[in-house]
Amino acid sequence: MCFLFMFCRNNTRSVINREGMTATDRLKQTNHPAFMRKFSFLLSLAFLQTGLSHFVHAQYNPMSIPDTLSGKVFNLNIRDTFQQIVAGNQTITGGINGSFWGPTLIFRKGDSVHMNVHNFLNDSTTLHWHGMHLPAVMDGGPHQVLPPGALWQPYWKVTNNAGTYWYHPHLHEMTEAQIIKGIGGLIIVRDAIEDALALPRRYGVDDIPLVLTDRKFDALNQFQIAPYGDTMMVNGTVRPEYTIPAQVVRLRILDGATERSYNIGFSDNRTFYVITSDDGLLDKPVPLTRYLLSPGERIELLVNCNGQSGTSVNLVAYNAALTPQIAGGESFPTGLFANALGHKDFNMLHLNIGPVSSPAVTAIPAALTVNTFPAASAAAVTRTINITDSAGAPGAGPLAFLLNHKLFDINYINYTVPLNNTEIWELASTSTFAHPFHIHDVAFNILSINGAAPPAEQAGWKDVVLVKANQTVRFIARFEDYADAIHPFMYHCHIALHEDGGMMGQFVVNNTSSIDPASLPAKGYTLYPNPAGDHIYLKAQDGSSQVYYISVIDMAGRTLMMLPRPELSAGIDISCLPPGTYIMQITDEKTKAKTNATFFKN
Amino acid sequence: MKRYCTAILSLLLMASFRTEPKRIVMLGKEAPAFSLTATDGRIVQLHDFDSAKGLIVVFTCNHCPFARLYTDRFNALADRYTPLKVPLIAINPMDSLLYETETLEGMRVFAASMQYHFSYLQDRTQQVAAAFHATHTPQVFVLWRENSKWIIRYQGAIDNNGQHPELAAPFVAQAVDALLRGDTIAQPERLSLGCEINYRK
Numbered sequence: 003m004c005f006l007f008m009f010c011r012n013n014t015r016s017v018i019n020r021e022g023m024t025a026t027d028r029l030k031q032t033n034h035p036a037f038m039r040k041f042s043f044l045l046s047l048a049f050l051q052t053g054l055s056h057f058v059h060a061q062y063n064p065m066s067i068p069d070t071l072s073g074k075v076f077n078l079n080i081r082d083t084f085q086q087i088v089a090g091n092q093t094i095t096g097g098i099n100g101s102f103w104g105p106t107l108i109f110r111k112g113d114s115v116h117m118n119v120h121n122f123l124n125d126s127t128t129l130h131w132h133g134m135h136l137p138a139v140m141d142g143g144p145h146q147v148l149p150p151g152a153l154w155q156p157y158w159k160v161t162n163n164a165g166t167y168w169y170h171p172h173l174h175e176m177t178e179a180q181i182i183k184g185i186g187g188l189i190i191v192r193d194a195i196e197d198a199l200a201l202p203r204r205y206g207v208d209d210i211p212l213v214l215t216d217r218k219f220d221a222l223n224q225f226q227i228a229p230y231g232d233t234m235m236v237n238g239t240v241r242p243e244y245t246i247p248a249q250v251v252r253l254r255i256l257d258g259a260t261e262r263s264y265n266i267g268f269s270d271n272r273t274f275y276v277i278t279s280d281d282g283l284l285d286k287p288v289p290l291t292r293y294l295l296s297p298g299e300r301i302e303l304l305v306n307c308n309g310q311s312g313t314s315v316n317l318v319a320y321n322a323a324l325t326p327q328i329a330g331g332e333s334f335p336t337g338l339f340a341n342a343l344g345h346k347d348f349n350m351l352h353l354n355i356g357p358v359s360s361p362a363v364t365a366i367p368a369a370l371t372v373n374t375f376p377a378a379s380a381a382a383v384t385r386t387i388n389i390t391d392s393a394g395a396p397g398a399g400p401l402a403f404l405l406n407h408k409l410f411d412i413n414y415i416n417y418t419v420p421l422n423n424t425e426i427w428e429l430a431s432t433s434t435f436a437h438p439f440h441i442h443d444v445a446f447n448i449l450s451i452n453g454a455a456p457p458a459e460q461a462g463w464k465d466v467v468l469v470k471a472n473q474t475v476r477f478i479a480r481f482e483d484y485a486d487a488i489h490p491f492m493y494h495c496h497i498a499l500h501e502d503g504g505m506m507g508q509f510v511v512n513n514t515s516s517i518d519p520a521s522l523p524a525k526g527y528t529l530y531p532n533p534a535g536d537h538i539y540l541k542a543q544d545g546s547s548q549v550y551y552i553s554v555i556d557m558a559g560r561t562l563m564m565l566p567r568p569e570l571s572a573g574i575d576i577s578c579l580p581p582g583t584y585i586m587q588i589t590d591e592k593t594k595a596k597t598n599a600t601f602f603k604n
Numbered sequence: 605m606k607r608y609c610t611a612i613l614s615l616l617l618m619a620s621f622r623t624e625p626k627r628i629v630m631l632g633k634e635a636p637a638f639s640l641t642a643t644d645g646r647i648v649q650l651h652d653f654d655s656a657k658g659l660i661v662v663f664t665c666n667h668c669p670f671a672r673l674y675t676d677r678f679n680a681l682a683d684r685y686t687p688l689k690v691p692l693i694a695i696n697p698m699d700s701l702l703y704e705t706e707t708l709e710g711m712r713v714f715a716a717s718m719q720y721h722f723s724y725l726q727d728r729t730q731q732v733a734a735a736f737h738a739t740h741t742p743q744v745f746v747l748w749r750e751n752s753k754w755i756i757r758y759q760g761a762i763d764n765n766g767q768h769p770e771l772a773a774p775f776v777a778q779a780v781d782a783l784l785r786g787d788t789i790a791q792p793e794r795l796s797l798g799c800e801i802n803y804r805k
Contacts, residue, residue, distance in 0.1 A: 081800050084766060085667045094670060094797050122667070124702065124802045150702045153766045222700075222764075222795055558701055580704075 058266070059604075062352050066207040066214075068188065069100070072108035076114055078129070080185060081122045081325040087240060088233075091223045091229060096123065096183030102238045104187030106211055107169070109160045111193035116157040121148040126173060127180055131189065131444070132298065133161035133167035133281055133465050134158065135482075137565040138489035138511070139551065142444055143260040144174040144412060145489055153578065154564040161483070162445075163463065164196030166211075166300040168255040174412060174506075177499035178260050178399065179227050186258060188213065189300030195371050196283060202252040202304070202363045210246065213237050213258045213315075213580040214295070214350060216343060219407075229499045230330075230341035234319070236351050244350040248311035249362035252277075255295060255301045260341070260498035262330040263296040264350065265323055267341040269316035275366050278302040280462035281445035292320060293330070296438035298496035299466040301459070304366055304525075310355045317351040319343075328436045329497060373462055375447040375476050381426040383477075387493070387507075389431035389439070389469055399553070402503050403433055403495065406478045409504035410494075417509035421485040429467070429475045436498065442491035443484070443511065446477035466496055485513035488594055526597060527588050533602035537573035540588070548591035555585045567591075579603045612708060618689035628737035635747045636637075636735035636755040638693065640725035644713040648693065648723050648763040650747075650754060658690040659754070660717075660776065662762075663738040665698040667705045668715040671741040673766040677716040678742075681776060682722040690780055693723045697733030698741070700726075701805050730803055741794035744776050748783050756785055760794030788803050 019103025071077075078099060084092040085101040098104025109115055119129050126149050130142035139146070140156035148154050167189035171180035188211050192203075202208035214232030215238075236242045253274075257264055268274065268291075275287035282302050293301060294516060321347055332346035392402040402409070406416070411415075419425065429439050430561065445463035446458040452473055455461070469475050487510055494506035526550075528541045540549065554563035562584075568574060581603050588597045624690055639649040653659045664671045667794050682692040698706040708726045713722040736745055736769075746758035758779035763772035779789045 081669070084673075086767060090771075091764050091797075092670070094799075124800055151704065222797060224797055560701060560704075 027157045042203060056376070058314060062241050062243035063239050065239045065244040066237045068103055068106045068211060068237060070190075070205060071099075071109050073106045074113055075143070075228065076107055076115060077118045078104060079120045080127060080129070082183075084123055085184075085238070087217075087235075087238065088219060088223050090471075093219070093223050093225060094183075095225070096185040098185060098187055102184040103171070103213065104185070104303040105244055106205070108188060108205075109162075109189060109191045111160050111162065111164065111191055114157060114159045117155065117362045119148065119154040119156070121150055121152050121154070123150060125150060125176070127176070127185070128172045129154075129174035130170055130442075131167070132170050132337050132440075132554055133162065133165075134189070135161050135301075135443060135445070136486075137484040137567065138443070138486045138491050141489070141491060142169070143172050143413055143442060143490070143492045143508075146564075147173065149561050152564055154566075156566050160191060160448055162191050164191050164193040165188055165278050165280070165282040166256065166302055167281075167334065168256055168300070170258075172313075172492070174410070175422065175502045178229075178502050181258070181260055181498055182217065182225050182227055186213075188254070188256060190254070197369055197571075199278070199283075199370060200363055200365070201367065202250060205357075206307075206358055208246065208247055208249065208363065209252045209254065211237065212253055212255045212351065214255060214319075215263050216341075217264055218341065228338065228341075229497075230339060231259075231346065232342035233263075234343065234348060240326045241352075242350075243354060245354040245356040246307060247357065247359035247362065248307050248309060248355050249288055249358055249364050250366060251305050251307055252302055253305060253317075254300065254428050256300045259294045259297055261297065261437075263294055263321075263324065263328050264319040264330065265292055265294050265321050266350075267292045267320050269318050269319055269349070271304070271466060272315070275304040275306075276301050276459045277304055277370055279462035279464045281465055282373075282464040284459065285371060285373055286369045287366050288457075290459060292323075293459065294324075294468065295581065296329070296374075296466065296468045297498070298440050299464075299468075307355045311357050312355065314352060316349045317353060318347060319350055320347050321345060322347045363364060373447075374535075375463075375489045376424050376480055378426065378449055378478060380424045381478055382420075382423050384426040384428055386428045386430055387439075389429060389437055389495075389529075391433050391435075403437065403500045403505045405434065405493070405507050406504055408507070410506040412508075413416075414508075415490055415510050416507040419481045419509050419511045421511055421513045422480070422482055424478065425478045426476055429469045429473075429477075431469045431473050431475075433524070434471050436468055437505070438466050438496040439492040439493070440466045440496045441473070441479070444479040444481055446479040449476040449478055451475050452463075458519045480509050485511050487512055528597055529586060529599050529601045533604045534576060535604055536575065536577035538576055538586075539573045540570050547589055550594060551587075551589040552592040553587040554579070555587060557583055576603055613799055627739060627795075630745065630759055631738060631755045633756050635745065635756050636669040636732060637754075638695075638725075638727075640727055640731040640732060641708065642725050643708065643715045643720075643721040644723075646723075648725055653691060654749065656689045656691055657749055658685075658757075658780065659749075660690060660692040660780065661686065661736070661745045661747060662692060662694040662742060663697050663733055663736070663740075663744075663801070664694050664742045665696050665706055665799065666710055667698070667703055668741045670766050673691060674742050674762055675720070677762055677769060679719065679721050680686075681780075684777070686722075688784060690784070691722065693725060694720070694725055695725045695727050695732060696741075697727040697730050697738055697801050699730065700728065701804065702802060703708075715721075720786055730801070734803060738800040738801055740796045740800055742798050744778050744785065746776065758789055759790050759796075761796045764794070766798075 083101045087093045095102045136158035170186035218226040218228045218231040324330040334340045489510035490510045494501045526543045552565040627710035637650045700706045747754045748757045
């Protein structure tokens with residue numbers, strides 16, 4: 003019965019180093035007994051929580067901190083599972099390597115990272131690396147569908163700046179349901195520039211990940227697939243509390259909700275300092291008392307807790323201040339959008355300020371980095387995306403939300419962007435509702451919002467921008483490095499209901515200097531040895547051929563392995579396959595022609 | 605106002621997105637007959653049980669983490685009610701094309717490791733589960749022998765706490781006890797939850 007728990011051999015290569023410790027391990031390393039005792043106490047309560055369902059009645063629950071994975075090989079197993087979230091019966095959830103949400107992946111800029119994504123769900127899914135600059139075939143958008151049981155092995159060189167990113171399902175029309183289940187995780191990128199700054203970076207101690215979501219529970223404690231929840235959760239914890247040290251603390255915040263924006267502030271209205279926009283450091287910290295964070299968006303902020311040991315403060319969503327055009331600013335008594343948190347201020351997280359934890363960062367840095375953005379004059383083209391309420395477009399109802407008056411069509415490429423183009427995208431909204439617009443592949447710099455320069459906290463690199471009703475937002479981006487005539491990148495509203503409803507488009511980045519594929523004949527491949535052991539090798543009859551994609555399919559028709567642009571020099575690791583006969587479908591890089599070869603695994 | 609219209613539209617859109625299986629109440633209906641292969645190789649049919657008072661039919665599978673919480677409870681129900689002429693059988697409706705672990709061989713290994721005291725049958729074509737309109741694993745149907753027919757008298761969850769049986773209200777046991785007493789079941793349908801049964805198109 004080995005296949006009950008089968009793993010490819012390369013699934014065991016994950017490096018659990020210092021950053022691979024659990025939050026508990028990390029806290030055990032702190033040198034402050036009082037601090038440690040307090041955390042140990044809280045953490046032991048956290049463990050008891052799963053065993054004692056009455057505990058979730060407490061005023062606050064210890065906030066869960068996702069485990070971390072680091073190194074260069076990352077094993078992510080997506081499963082249907084369950085979690086004790088509220089008192090009573092458990093909630094059916096989706097998890098990655100756990101029972102709700104997934105591990106925080108820690109990447110270093112410049113590393114090549116290899117992912118082993120195994121889909122054990124009862125349904126197809128995809129996993130999109132939100133904010134990562136990578137080849138479209140590795141991007142995990144709606145075209146990289148991972149059937150149940152399949153292993154997908156994308157890899158790429160991390161070129162993103164240090165910052166907070168995330169990964170989540172992107173299966174068209176199923177994104178909302180799969181995100182609500184809890185499938186997703188954070189990505190932290192580190193680089194030399196960020197390393198050199200005096201910033202808090204001890205994960206779970208003075209560098210705290212906060213994934214903001216809300217959920218609606220039915221009478222049986224199950225998640226309802228609804229745009230808004232009645233219950234706020236941070237890192238999957240309801241009514242969370244956490245203890246932070248009395249020094250400068252960094253909060254990495256993701257709006258992981260499917261619809262709601264959170265107008266973030268502290269209960270004492272203290273100033274906090276925003277240090278990143280979605281895709282890296284700002285030039286210098288921006289002091290604010292509120293930040294409106296929308297779905298898909300991330301910020302990192304510093305909060306100064308020097309000398310405040312023994313006090314507490316709440317992180318609050320000041321959503322009563324939001325107008326009804328912002329998701330979360332409306333208040334509906336009944337219907338699909340009815341929820342207990344609409345147009346209201348509510349606590350998100352209770353922060354206890356404990357003792358100092360050394361080495362402590364005690365000052366907010368004056369400067370962070372020097373960003374250089376492309377000049378508007380460098381743009382080869384300006385593309386205008388009209389954001390509208392549907393106005394009766396074909397196939398849409400009377401009031402869906404649309405991009406350029408069209409519903410998403412997975413078989414239609416909306417734009418072809420020449421490789422290395424610098425482009426201005428103008429998002430011109432006549433919609434009555436605010437939409438967080440997200441683009442894959444690139445980070446952009448906002449040139450203007452209704453003709454004016456963006457506020458300082460949004461003047462860095464971003465990949466999500468909230469386009470409010472009747473606003474025009476212009477951004478500039480360079481489409482570098484990765485051309486692919488087949489696999490497109492997406493752009494869409496990050497409100498999952500809107501995206502699933504067709505508020506999405508796609509573009510390919512095309513290398514215009516490449517050879518016309520039609521002029522190239524399809525080439526054959528030989529597999530050896532055959533029968534094979536744990537590795538099988540591929541030889542192209544034309545030595546210059548490159549492989550674009552390999553799928554391994556068993557005789558029952560199941561796709562078991564999906565290998566975009568596989569690295570072939572060391573052979574293909576097939577140790578996860580049970581003995582039997584398989585078909586390898588090989589797609590040629592230049593011609594995109596598919597060749598089938600049969601092999602036998604011993 | 606516009607948002608209200610959007611809400612209505614979105615509801616329509618949502619309806620088309622949902623892949624949740626439709627819940628169909630089978631209470632009072634005659635149970636579909638079946639003839640399926642058990643892990644010991646025998647063919648087991650509904651009518652093999654015609655001399656019993658009732659039959660507890662559990663739809664479950666090997667891989668589902670929530671269903672796996674219940675394996676001891678299946679054994680306990682079988683132990684308690686088989687002597688009272690209400691035996692228990694389990695049927696695996698999962699698509700073994702989707703899940704290699706759900707083949708008959710996988711079931712044999714799983715049943716042995718869980719020391720199942722009852723027949724564990726494979727619904728390879730999913731036709732039996734479809735006829736019962738089963739939606740999740742684990743999900744129970746309590747059949748009662750009335751006027752030489754098998755009538756469905758309870759459907760749904762085993763109880764209301766997967767991880768903590770000691771805190772749970774034992775719905776199936778309460779239903780069978782009521783039927784044995786000749787009483788009606790207070791709430792003959794309870795929503796089941798667990799892993800969705802993905803029916804092959």
